[in-house]
Amino acid sequence: MDIKQAREEIEKLREEIRKHDYYYYVLDQPVISDEEYDALMRRLMWLEQVFPELATPDSPTQRVGGQPSKAFGTVQHRVPMLSLANAFSEGELKDFDRRVRNAVGDDVEYVVEYKIDGLSVALWYENGVFVRGATRGDGYTGEDVTENLKTIRSVPLKLNKPFTLEVRGEVFMSKKDFEVLNEQRREQGQPLFANPRNAAAGSLRQLDPRVTASRPLDIFIFNLQYIQDSQMPETHCDALELLREIGFKVSPVLCRSRHIDDVIDMCLEWHEKRHSLWFDIDGLVIKVNNLRQRDMLGATTKNPRWAIAYKFPAEQKETVIRDIIVQVGRTGVLTPTAVFDPVPVGGSIVSRATLHNEDYIKEKDIRIGDTVVIRKAGDVIPEVVEVKKEKRTGNEKPFVMPKRCPVCGADVIRLEGEAATRCTGNACPAQIKRLVIHFASRDAMDIQGMGPAVVNQLLDRGIIKDVADLYYLKYEDLIGIERMGDKSVRNLLEAIEQSKDRGLARLLFGLGIPLVGARAAQLIAQHFGHIDRIMKAKKEEFLEIEEIGNKIAESIVAFFKEEQNVRIIEKLEAAGVLMEQPGLSLRDESLKGLTFVLTGTLSSYTREEATRLIEERGGKVSSSVSKKTSYVVVGENPGSKLEKARALGITILNEEEFKQLLNIK
Structure with missing residues (x-):
């Protein structure tokens, strides 16, 4: 296949996929199976890999999420994204109607729409191609979330007509998808989202678009903000119809009426019916339909005078x-x-x-x-x-808070300055799943293959009851686990064996002691040298360590005071798990006083691993380059930090030089 043939097939595939995206995500009327759709997408991805010069930003393949952003840039809105004034009663709606009629006369028509409970965004298209998207922010300046918005399937990357325009919409999450997402987070021991709006806002503002791509976000477009080289429609409803025709998923219009009493009836009706919807609304929006009248009404510095939101009272x-x-x-x-x-x-x-x-x-x-x-x-x-x-x-x-955990009987502790009361038991059945997953994670004991699915089955079948039991697993315990064949079982047993030598710092971090992160675990391991000394230490001894404060010290003392935690340590030691730091002096401070900045991708280490190696030797890692930076370690595809380091005359290390500095061969 030559490049001309590839270009023709790519364009054909893109149009076909866009058509099916529109039917599925906008009209909710799929016309092909998921398997057929996936086949089209795989073919397009393959062609773009073979002919990378033909890849374009508006291709459907760009929805998967690009590289993480370091921070959101700001966007100046072409048309201010003002917030709506609120009405909470019939009287306030009638006052709104009176103000409108006093300004433009009695020939007024209102449009009523859902007030979707989500996150408001503006989308900008040039010649029909999506080029920029931003949050509302303060109404005049928002955050650039373009890459994240691209991951939402109901956001068209290319319109049916080459218009240059700006639209406003609401990003949201359906009730069903919200429940599924929260259940997944519950299983993984992550904090739950309070409601679908909270989940949608948190998902859209992820620095890593790949996280946003994994979340089931949707969007309704509810306003045409600006259109270039084309006459603006006369009414809001005409504008919505135009937007629907060129590919947008448009917010439903509930009614059009010239009488405020009809509008009030609609508000009262939906106050009762709102729970029947598949997405959340917290009210209805009433807008003047005629766009010329909107211009006459104008806006205050905060709110348009041509629209108002009727907010449902909390039941x-x-x-x-x-x-x-x-x-x-x-x-x-x-x-x-x-x-x-x-x-x-x-x-x-x-x-x-x-x-x-x-x-x-x-x-x-x-x-x-x-x-x-x-x-x-x-x-x-x-x-x-x-x-x-x-x-x-x-x-x-x-009510009196219990002194012992109602699940496992361990002592409970409430640290100074914290509202939360915590169980100190590391074998507590209520938290064991999260603890085992954390213990086996990459930055802790790094047991490859010990993922949530395997952990769940081991716990559900009663094969393990605490983290120490992982080191007593046998072939016959694992071979019956779902999707675990002979090779997978042997690899997992080997990974468990290898993890015994990770050392004291990673063991401490893996134990899940409240408030003890990887950095604190490293400092404590270097200070005490062996877990026996940590278990016997008093609060004052921990406070001698720089960066270890009162709360962390209290948490560690309380943890090792609990008998079930001591038993787990004894089981781990009996299984051969290393209780001290391997491979370097416990007091290695060869990088003490030095500050490092990492940029680009290292071939031998992840960012977390490189950071740990530096901190193990007393050094610090910063996220930004300054005159106080000692070294900048550069991997493949470095960012702007490299140029800043050169401008400041800071020593730059490649990966090999970094290894030499660490004394690693």
């Missing part, structure tokens, strides 16, 4: 707290939870609400037996709004 219900139970999360945090008489709130029946922590309960003076008001925070998570103290009978019971 609240009274109920009685029958008990306060304590749940232990995967990070060991004890969370009190109110159990109350079931009550319908926000479209579902709820009977529990988190009370967050001991301080929250004391602040609101919540007691067992209290009559309380419940609502859903962000329309998702039930919460206690207030206590009806006037309804107390005298039989209510104050």
